Amino acid sequence: MKYSEILNEARLSKQQKEKLEIQRKMAWQREHEAIEKANKVVSNFRKELNTDHIKTQDLGNNYVWNYIETPKGKSTATVKDAYPLSAVPTAEIFWLLAADRGAGREALKLICDLADKHGVYLQGEAIPLEGKQGNEKFRLTLEQLLKFYTSFGFEIKPNKSSKYPLIVRKPNPIKIEHE
Numbered sequence: 001m002k003y004s005e006i007l008n009e010a011r012l013s014k015q016q017k018e019k020l021e022i023q024r025k026m027a028w029q030r031e032h033e034a035i036e037k038a039n040k041v042v043s044n045f046r047k048e049l050n051t052d053h054i055k056t057q058d059l060g061n062n063y064v065w066n067y068i069e070t071p072k073g074k075s076t077a078t079v080k081d082a083y084p085l086s087a088v089p090t091a092e093i094f095w096l097l098a099a100d101r102g103a104g105r106e107a108l109k110l111i112c113d114l115a116d117k118h119g120v121y122l123q124g125e126a127i128p129l130e131g132k133q134g135n136e137k138f139r140l141t142l143e144q145l146l147k148f149y150t151s152f153g154f155e156i157k158p159n160k161s162s163k164y165p166l167i168v169r170k171p172n173p174i175k176i177e178h179e
Contacts (some may be wrong), residue, residue, distance in 0.1 A: 029064035034087035042081055042087035048080060053110060070105040073100020075107035082123055091115065096179035105148070109175075113170050114150050122154070122169040125162055 054077065057065045067074045078095035093111065097106030115122050126149055128142045140148060142164070146156055148166045157166040 006075055022101045031087065035085060038087050039081075039084055039119055042091050042120055045089070045091060045114055046079060046081070048118070049114055051110065053114075067099070068103075068110060069111070070103045070106030071103035072106045073098070075099060075103040077107050077111065079111060082121075088121060089128060090117060090121040093122055096124075097129070108148075108152055112169065115169070116173070119171045122167075122168050125159060125164045126156070126167050129162045142170040 030050070039074040043108065053068050054066050055069055059065050066076065066078060076097040076099065077093075077096060079091050082092040082096050093108075096104055096108060096111075098107070114120075121137045126142065126145045128140055130144050145165075146165065147168075150156065152169065153172065154167040154169040159166045159170055
């Protein structure tokens with residue numbers, strides 16, 4: 001609270017202070033309800049993604065591979081909550097890696113379709129894999145990776161905490177086809 005607001009509040013009558021306190025409590029309650037609603041939306045999105053689409057394979061040595069099986073092959077995919085204290089339902093694409101050519105595109109299409117269905121924003125960092133990670137035959141440069149994400153409606157944003165740009169996607173409303 002600013003100093004000028006404190007001075008103004010000190011000048012209020014007891015009835016005005018009570019009214020102001022009620023307004024603050026109601027605003028806090030609305031914000032809290034909006035955050036709970038956003039968390040539930042993201043939770044439902046992730047539950048459907050994890051239950052219906054993410055498969056798990058035990059690779060031994062306490063390592064488990066989570067992937068999406070697509071018509072084009074397998075794609076590693078990790079999606080997690082981005083902002084649990086935000087009223088905007090947002091999930092983070094933490095990891096997306098295709099094991100087979102075209103599988104990453106199919107997996108991201110599935111993730112975007114589910115995000116649209118649930119009204120979830122998607123975000124992440126566009127980080128091209130370097131070194132021995134990924135499949136050498138179809139590794140993407142940063143420019144190719146950004147083109148890939150923008151083809152799914154992601155916007156590219158500067159990232160103050162990393163040399164890699166942020167990718168952000170608003171949910172698209174589901175189009176209902178009429179017969």
